[in-house]
Amino acid sequence: MDDATPQTVTAAFLVIGDEILSGRTKDKNIGYIADFLTMSGIDLMEVRVVPDIEDRIVEAVNALRGRYDYVFTSGGIGPTHDDITADSIAKAFGVAIDHDPRAMAILAAHYPPGEFTEARQRMARIPLGADLIENKVSKAPGFRIGNVHVMAGVPSIMQAMLDAIAPTLRTGRKIVSRTVDADIPESRIADALRQIQAxxxxxxxxxxxxTNDGRFSTQVVLRSREPDRLVPVAAAVEAAVAAAVAAAQAARG
Known part of the structure; x- marks a missing residue:
């Protein structure tokens, strides 16, 4: 790793849509993007869900883009009247929005003659100065402006867009993990874990x-950007687990 590479790169995920908040649509994107960012060495620090209300979207985008290295959004860039994300992002950045010639060309080539309707042309409205994010699934592009990446809410499309932008993202040192399985209730090792953490x-x-058939056990997961640090800490956890098991057995006589 180059010495100039930052120790951490941070991100937030903004989910946009009334259908998520009402429960009509079950979000499948949060877990996916969390895994994607973790594997990329980017720390997902915050997730927000906001309704299709312009002021709420603008407020959230401006708060998050100033706090984290990257902001990723999903939802609200389709062809219907309530897809207002693109307009809201333009307002957040204080720029104009119009039909982007690049997006218009992509979509015009995708739809058969006569089917590139006015509603579908709405998906080509992109804030001024934004770069397009390729969409290999349905062609309607997302876009990137500043440190904000605006993507579709449909999981397969959002995942394709993430794949498209992955090479452009600055990444930090990846977190590695190690797991210690403890055949004992969490309460028996809580104090020891608290001290090891300190x-x-x-x-x-x-x-x-x-729980497994009424039997309680605990899985302890250690995470660090320094793989060598996991070895002694895992040993300390294993010793604490062994001591707790021995104490439980002694108590039972």
Whole structure:
């Protein structure tokens, strides 16, 4: 890794759409983009869901783009009257919006003669100064302006757009993980984990309780950008688990 590469690159994800908030559509994009960004070495720090209300979209975009390296949005760039994301992004950046000749050409070539309707032409309205994001699925492009990437809400299309922009993204050092399985309830090792975390602030420690046929166990996940740091911390967790198991067995006599 080049020394000039930053330690961390941060991002936020903005989900836009009344249908998500009402429950009519079940979001499938948050988990996907979280995995995508983690694998790319980009830390997803915040997710917001906002309705199809221009002022709410503008407010969220301006707050997030000033706080994080990247903002990714999904939803609201289709052909219908309530697809207002493109206009809202233009307002957030204080730029004009109109039918983009590049987008018009892409869509005109895609639809059969007579089927590139006025409604479909709405999908070619792009804020001034934005770059297009390729859409290999349905051709209607997304766009990038500043550090904001505007993508479709349909999962297959959003995923294709992510693949298209992946080579353009600046990435940080990737987080690696290690898992310790503990055949003991989380409460038995909570104090020990708290102390290990305090002693090793550069390693993120997460504990996740599980049940199997009424039996409680815990999965401890260690995360760090320094792979070598996981070894001693994992050893400390394993020792704490072993001590807790021994204490439980002694208590049972």
């Amino acid at each position: 002693d090793n602030p550069d390693v993120i420690i997460g504990s996740y309780p599980r």
